[in-house]
Amino acid sequence: MRLQRLWLTDFRNFASAELELDEGLTVVIGRNGQGKTNLLEAVAYLAELGSFRGVSTDDLVRAGMPSAVVRAEGERDGRSLLVEAEINRVGRNRVMVNRQRLQRSRDLLGAMRVSVFAPDDLAVVKGGPGLRRDYLDATLVSARPRLDELRLALEKILRQRNALLRQSGGRLSDDVAVTLDVWDARLAETGEKLAAARAALVERLAPAVAAAYERLAEVPSEVSVRYEPWWRQEGLAAALVVGRDEDLRRGVTGVGPHRDDLELAIGGMPARSQASQGEQRTLALALRLAAHEVVTDEAGSAPVLLLDDVFSELDPARQAALVRWLPEGQTLLTTAGDLPAGIAPGRVLTVEAGTLRPGGPGGGDGVDGGAEPADADGGP
Ligand SMILES: Nc1ncnc2c1ncn2[C@@H]1O[C@H](COP(=O)(O)OP(=O)(O)O)[C@@H](O)[C@H]1O
Numbered sequence: 001m002r003l004q005r006l007w008l009t010d011f012r013n014f015a016s017a018e019l020e021l022d023e024g025l026t027v028v029i030g031r032n033g034q035g036k037t038n039l040l041e042a043v044a045y046l047a048e049l050g051s052f053r054g055v056s057t058d059d060l061v062r063a064g065m066p067s068a069v070v071r072a073e074g075e076r077d078g079r080s081l082l083v084e085a086e087i088n089r090v091g092r093n094r095v096m097v098n099r100q101r102l103q104r105s106r107d108l109l110g111a112m113r114v115s116v117f118a119p120d121d122l123a124v125v126k127g128g129p130g131l132r133r134d135y136l137d138a139t140l141v142s143a144r145p146r147l148d149e150l151r152l153a154l155e156k157i158l159r160q161r162n163a164l165l166r167q168s169g170g171r172l173s174d175d176v177a178v179t180l181d182v183w184d185a186r187l188a189e190t191g192e193k194l195a196a197a198r199a200a201l202v203e204r205l206a207p208a209v210a211a212a213y214e215r216l217a218e219v220p221s222e223v224s225v226r227y228e229p230w231w232r233q234e235g236l237a238a239a240l241v242v243g244r245d246e247d248l249r250r251g252v253t254g255v256g257p258h259r260d261d262l263e264l265a266i267g268g269m270p271a272r273s274q275a276s277q278g279e280q281r282t283l284a285l286a287l288r289l290a291a292h293e294v295v296t297d298e299a300g301s302a303p304v305l306l307l308d309d310v311f312s313e314l315d316p317a318r319q320a321a322l323v324r325w326l327p328e329g330q331t332l333l334t335t336a337g338d339l340p341a342g343i344a345p346g347r348v349l350t351v352e353a354g355t356l357r358p359g360g361p362g363g364g365d366g367v368d369g370g371a372e373p374a375d376a377d378g379g380p
């Protein structure tokens, strides 16, 4: 899919902005706090109807204004696509795809796809298992939107099973036992399906992550990505039986896909605790690029790749390697500093205090440091 044009009204610090995107690489340059991340957040909003920074939609509306509008025009599978979102402080938000109002936000899944890399992605490597599960499940849903139902079903079953555990007061009365059997059966069925889908994804993801890591690091690296929950050997139904007493005592479900981890290792050592900061950053980026690649394969067209402040995370050699290995398709990349050698954006924009203009800072093409300026700088 490709986006050609984007309009923002009262989104974050943009009062009003209109921009054209290159069909390949568009680079947005700006000092800190000028609106680079805000711009990517606006694009991602159209795909996800939420902020990748995890803030409430209220924060996305420009201070003092009642509502924000983000609109994008592009094409997907040879058809034109117009997505328009209105974010309201009061009342419901609205989304229109090709001028048709969506009834449920889930209907948007797959209409527009983005892959987002942001500096916070480091937490996928360094943080707790929940972030890795989120990474996995988000990739799963991006590749196969229908699997979102499985994820939601699991959440619902867990909520109900946990409520029952708490109500039981830790005692397994006959009534509780009967109801718990029902929830266990459902949890086992749904949980097994989700885990199988995750495992199948990881089988494709693992070699892609290892390859992306090696391309960035430019040294042979033994990167492994594994999803092997212990309960899958015996099955979730059996694991729930074993854990039942403990679950009753604690009032929560202790085993299942909601507790799994995605194990990341470099050179046989856990990446979370043993890798250097540089290795962790490279791995975080490799995870994102690999997910982008797998989703592109599955969906038959590349999502729009959004790379926020990606160079600040990498040393010059890895910056250059990233530029060399940027995936095909459309990329929107932000940077606060100089552009690495060898980068050839089709379009360069500068953002300053929520105002966009074509070209690099100082009105030139913005590409220095020996890089070849591209032919179109996007402005008259
Ligand atoms: N809802 C909002 N209304 C007005 N300004 C906002 C809003 N949300 C964020 N901003 C402003 O946007 C700026 C940060 O933009 P951001 O895109 O994060 O910067 P950067 O270019 O460093 O990525 C800050 O100056 C902040 O005050």
Ligand SMILES: [Mg+2]
Residues within 6 Å of the ligand: 033, 036, 037, 038, 308, 309
């Ligand atoms: Mg930023």
